Amino acid sequence: MVTGRALGTFGSIAANADLARRAPEIEVAPKLRVEKLDVHYGAFQAIKSASLDVPENRVTALIGPSGCGKSTFIRALNRMHDVTPGARVRGRVMLDGEDIYAPGVDPVSIRHRIGMVFQRPNPFPKAIYDNVVYGPRVHGMRDRAQLDAICERSLRRAALWNEVKNRLDRSALDLSGGQQQRLCIARCLAVDPEVLLMDEPASSLDPIATSKIEDLIAELKADFTVVIVTHSMQQAARISDFTAFFLSGSLIETGTTVSIFTQPKDKRTEDYITGRYG
Amino acid sequence: MRGRHVRSFIGTMLTAFCASLGAVALLLIFGYVLLQGFRALNLAFVTQLPVPVGEPGGGIANGILGSVVTVALATAIAMPIGLLSGLFLALFGRGWFPGVVRFLSDVLSGIPSIAIGLFAYIVFVAPFRHFSAVSASFAFAMLMLPVILRTSEEAVRSVPREIREGALALGMSEYATTMRIVVPAARSAIITGLLLSIARVTGETAPLLFTAFGSQFWEVNPTNPMAELPLQIFNYAISPYQSWHEQAWAGALLLIGAVFVLNVFARLVLSPRASR
Ligand SMILES: Nc1ncnc2c1ncn2[C@@H]1O[C@H](COP(=O)(O)OP(=O)(O)OP(=O)(O)O)[C@@H](O)[C@H]1O
Ligand SMILES: [Mg+2]
Numbered sequence: 001m002v003t004g005r006a007l008g009t010f011g012s013i014a015a016n017a018d019l020a021r022r023a024p025e026i027e028v029a030p031k032l033r034v035e036k037l038d039v040h041y042g043a044f045q046a047i048k049s050a051s052l053d054v055p056e057n058r059v060t061a062l063i064g065p066s067g068c069g070k071s072t073f074i075r076a077l078n079r080m081h082d083v084t085p086g087a088r089v090r091g092r093v094m095l096d097g098e099d100i101y102a103p104g105v106d107p108v109s110i111r112h113r114i115g116m117v118f119q120r121p122n123p124f125p126k127a128i129y130d131n132v133v134y135g136p137r138v139h140g141m142r143d144r145a146q147l148d149a150i151c152e153r154s155l156r157r158a159a160l161w162n163e164v165k166n167r168l169d170r171s172a173l174d175l176s177g178g179q180q181q182r183l184c185i186a187r188c189l190a191v192d193p194e195v196l197l198m199d200e201p202a203s204s205l206d207p208i209a210t211s212k213i214e215d216l217i218a219e220l221k222a223d224f225t226v227v228i229v230t231h232s233m234q235q236a237a238r239i240s241d242f243t244a245f246f247l248s249g250s251l252i253e254t255g256t257t258v259s260i261f262t263q264p265k266d267k268r269t270e271d272y273i274t275g276r277y278g
Numbered sequence: 279m280r281g282r283h284v285r286s287f288i289g290t291m292l293t294a295f296c297a298s299l300g301a302v303a304l305l306l307i308f309g310y311v312l313l314q315g316f317r318a319l320n321l322a323f324v325t326q327l328p329v330p331v332g333e334p335g336g337g338i339a340n341g342i343l344g345s346v347v348t349v350a351l352a353t354a355i356a357m358p359i360g361l362l363s364g365l366f367l368a369l370f371g372r373g374w375f376p377g378v379v380r381f382l383s384d385v386l387s388g389i390p391s392i393a394i395g396l397f398a399y400i401v402f403v404a405p406f407r408h409f410s411a412v413s414a415s416f417a418f419a420m421l422m423l424p425v426i427l428r429t430s431e432e433a434v435r436s437v438p439r440e441i442r443e444g445a446l447a448l449g450m451s452e453y454a455t456t457m458r459i460v461v462p463a464a465r466s467a468i469i470t471g472l473l474l475s476i477a478r479v480t481g482e483t484a485p486l487l488f489t490a491f492g493s494q495f496w497e498v499n500p501t502n503p504m505a506e507l508p509l510q511i512f513n514y515a516i517s518p519y520q521s522w523h524e525q526a527w528a529g530a531l532l533l534i535g536a537v538f539v540l541n542v543f544a545r546l547v548l549s550p551r552a553s554r
Contacts, residue, residue, distance in 0.1 A: 078447065080443060080446065080447065083442075083443070083446060083452070085372060108449055108450070108451050109449070111446060111447055111448070111449045112448075112449030113449075115447060115448070115449075116443075116447035118440055118443065118444065118447075120440055122438065122440035122441050122443070122444040123444075124441060124444070124445070124459060124463075125441075125463055134445075134448060135448040135449060135450070138448070138449075138450050138454055138458070139449070184444065187444075187448065188447070188448070191448055191449055
C-alpha cells in the first residue's frame, strides 16, 4: 500500500538527512527485547501487547500521535512504572536475555544499567559538579580525583564541558534549558549505563540546542544503545536507525527507519507519516 | 467594552479595600498594644521575678523562661512525629490508611485548644494530682502536630516529580532519593511550617490554665508547675490592679513581638535567596 505520497514525504525528509545512504540494518543483536508488554493505569490499558526488539548500538525512535503511549512504553523499559501510582506492567522486557521484571530482580540495579533522560530538564537544585557526579557518589565512589575525571569525561561526551568548565561550582539551575538538558545527559552518562532512554529530550529546546542534542545522540550510539521518543518525524528520520510506530497503545509497525518512511506496510503508518494524523 | 472596564474597576477596588481592611486591623492592634505596653516595658520586666501587688517593679522573666521551655519541649515531641508522618503521607499517601491519618489530622487541627488542654489534664495531670509543664507541652504538641504534618506533606509533595524520577533513573534507591534529594529540596518549606507551628502555640493560653498552671518562681523542671507568659498576661489582665494591667500590656507586646519575629523568620527561610 505504498503511495507516491509517502515516498514524496520521505523525499523531503531525506533531503536534510542521509537516510538513503544508510544500509538497511537487520542483523544486529537485540540489546532489549520487549515481549507482549501490557501496561495498565488502573482499569485503562495504555499499552496493548507490544513486542519490540531494540538492537545494540543503534538508535531506535518511538513515534506516534500524542497520548498513544510512547512515554508509557519507554518508562516500562527501566521499571519507572514501579513508582507510578496505579500503573501495572505485564509481559517481559529482556535485557541481554534476562527479564528485568523477573522476581528477585532489583529495579535499582536495572536503572543503573538503563539510564533515562526526561522531556523536561530536571537538574537537581545543586552545583553543576554535584549533579554530574551524583550517581557515582551514591554508588559509593569517594575519591575526588576519580570523580573529577568522571565529571570531565561525562560533560565532554555531552558536549557541555567547554561551556561550564569554569563554573562547575555554580548552581545547575542557572544554566539555560538546552544546557540543563545536556547536563542531565551528562549526569546519566556518568553512571555508565548500557542503554539510554530519552523521552522527547529536545521538545523544550530551540533549534540550535536541538541540533546539538541530535549530534550528540549520533555520537553516543557508538557506546550506547539509544531509545528515543520524538514528536518530530524529521528528527526520527535524521537520527534513528529503527523506528516503531504507536497508535492508541498498540505497536502498529516496526522496521528500519528507511523502510518505515519509504515503504510503510500499514495504512495507518502511512497516514501518520504523510501527516494525516496530528 | 465599557461595562467590562467598570466591572473590572469595581472588582479591583473591592479586593483592595478588603485587603487593606485586614492590614489596618492588624496595624491598629499592633499600634495599640505597642502604645499601652511600652510604658511598663523595661530591663527589669524581662529579667526579674514578679513581685506582690503594691510593690513597684518586678517582671515576668520566669514566664518567658517557662514559655520557652514548654514550647521547646512541645517542639521536641511534635517535630519528629509530624515530619515523619508528613513524609509518609507524601510518599505513600494512597489507600485508606493515609486517608484516615489525614482526616484525623484535620479533625485535630479543628479541636478548640481548651478541649485539648482538658484532654492533657485528664491524661497527664489528674492521674498524678500534680500540674506540670510537660502536660502543657503535650497539649501544645497536639496543636502543632497537624500543622507540621500537613505543611511537611505539602512541602515534600511540591518537589517536582521530575526531580524524584531523575534520581531514581540514576539508579538511586527510593530511600536514598527521598533522603538525599527530595527532603533537602523541601527543606526550607518544612522549616517554614515548623516555625509557623511554633508561632501558633506560643500565644496559646487556654490549655495552660489546667496544665502548666503557673508559678511565682524560677522553674525549669518540666514535671513541676511552671510560669508561662500568656498565663501571666491573662492573670494580670483580669486582676483589679492598675500596675498589673500595665504589665499585662507589656507582656502582650512581648508575645506579639515574638510571634511576629517567628513569622518573619518563616518568610525569610522560604525566600528564594535563602534556598540557594
Ligand atoms: N500516570 C497516569 N495515570 C493514568 N493515565 C495515564 C498516566 N500517564 C499516562 N496516562 C494515559 O495513558 C495514555 C498514554 O500516555 P503517554 O504519556 O504514554 O502518551 P505519549 O504517547 O507519551 O503522549 P505525548 O506524546 O503527549 O507525550 C494517555 O491516554 C494518558 O492519558
Ligand atoms: Mg510522552
